[in-house]
Amino acid sequence: MNRFENKIALITGSSQGIGAACALRLASEGADIILNGRSYDERGEGLIKQINDMGRRATFLTADVSNPQNVINLVNDAIKSYGQLDILVNNAGVEKNHNFWEVTEQEYDFVMDTNLKGIFFGIQAFVKYCMGANRGGVVVNMSSVHEEIIFPHFAAYCASKGGLKMLTRDLATELAPLNVRINNVAPGAIATPINKHLMETPDLLNNVLKNIPMKKLGEPEDVAALVAFLSSDDAKYVTGSTYFVDGGLTYHYEEQ
Numbered sequence: 001m002n003r004f005e006n007k008i009a010l011i012t013g014s015s016q017g018i019g020a021a022c023a024l025r026l027a028s029e030g031a032d033i034i035l036n037g038r039s040y041d042e043r044g045e046g047l048i049k050q051i052n053d054m055g056r057r058a059t060f061l062t063a064d065v066s067n068p069q070n071v072i073n074l075v076n077d078a079i080k081s082y083g084q085l086d087i088l089v090n091n092a093g094v095e096k097n098h099n100f101w102e103v104t105e106q107e108y109d110f111v112m113d114t115n116l117k118g119i120f121f122g123i124q125a126f127v128k129y130c131m132g133a134n135r136g137g138v139v140v141n142m143s144s145v146h147e148e149i150i151f152p153h154f155a156a157y158c159a160s161k162g163g164l165k166m167l168t169r170d171l172a173t174e175l176a177p178l179n180v181r182i183n184n185v186a187p188g189a190i191a192t193p194i195n196k197h198l199m200e201t202p203d204l205l206n207n208v209l210k211n212i213p214m215k216k217l218g219e220p221e222d223v224a225a226l227v228a229f230l231s232s233d234d235a236k237y238v239t240g241s242t243y244f245v246d247g248g249l250t251y252h253y254e255e256q
Ligand code: NAI
Pocket: 012, 013, 014, 015, 016, 017, 018, 019, 036, 037, 038, 063, 064, 065, 066, 067, 091, 092, 093, 094, 114, 142, 143, 144, 145, 186, 187, 188, 189, 190, 191, 192, 193, 194, 195
């Protein structure tokens, strides 16, 4: 399938994990890719090589997307790189495990700025470009099952993903006349470096698996497949909602 022939995609936080899988999946279907991370290292270098080997172009742009001006510059630099931008995947995200009463303002800002504020202004820059160039666009936000279900000790994370849920609902209506679609992908527990501690702690892992009807963690590629669908014209009538990729976690029912 070449669903992304002549399309350019920017994927934030794409050095590893879900973002890297999205980059490879979109490239495998024909997209040229702008990778992003806070720093460029051998992971970015390796991804560029893999994408080039597929016959696609790839560029790595460093930017800390928790800073609004940085993310605006990132979007504008991405547009300059290949002369257009069709798909924005807001994937970069962070979490902090803390008792609610111990969270500092700095920790709160770290999570909210990355997971919500940066995304807000990144989408704004992309929409301004779409308006100016008189072309449509697609936004996919990497949310979480925790835009919907609780996660004690991760209050700021839940607040950020809950905010992202409403941002997407709201923008879908405001941006539809501009032919800009926007959706959220909500992963459950996925085997990526963000879950290193979970994967290395059997008791913790077993507790998590109890709540997953499919009894296993998801792979980054499972998430990337959904991102590819939502980014493609197969989803041309799909906007303003959230799509779960969670092995059944969100609405599971434990039989007694
Ligand atoms: P990860 O930690 O493996 O990868 C995230 C990437 O984003 C890293 O390369 C990191 O350096 C980058 N990043 C973080 N802050 C950044 C910033 N300010 N500027 C630029 N890059 C930044 O995490 P993973 O698992 O791949 O997560 C990706 C997204 O999926 C996140 O938004 C996360 O909240 C979401 N998610 C992940 C789940 C999981 O189980 N892995 C479950 C639900 C949601």
